[in-house]
Amino acid sequence: MMPYKNEFGLDFDLGFNLNDYPYLKDKSWHNDVSPSFYFSIGPQYYVLWVDHADPTEREDSNSRYLIQEAINEGDEIHPEVYSSSGDIIFESELLVNLNQFLISLANTHGRTVS
Secondary structure: OOHHHHHHOOOOOOOOOHHHOOOOEEOOOOOOOOOEEEEEEOOEEEEEEEOOOOHHHOOOOOOOEEEEEEEEOOOOOOOOEEOOOOOEEEEEOOHHHHHHHHHHHHHHHOOOEO
16 A cells, blocks of 8 residues: 555545656655655655645645655665755646646756656
């Protein structure tokens, strides 16, 4: 079972099929306010936070989808990706905006998302 389902419940709705985003690695933890997934473009790491669809169920006032720059304090084999001090570079309620941003981010760096 995926960590986000263990931590946030079997019925937590991401708003998308995680299988459509094979580069997202689940790093959800019960001490966090919402599920989180990391990915990288070249050497830069990012964390995608996915909050409840219903804003009244959110602990913070952030948008449903939020991306922060992150760092990997581990290595490629044993990653330890943290976003605690990373800048928020994207926020939106809409999945279509998230998809457009991810494509744009990859194109800007001339790399693929991994």
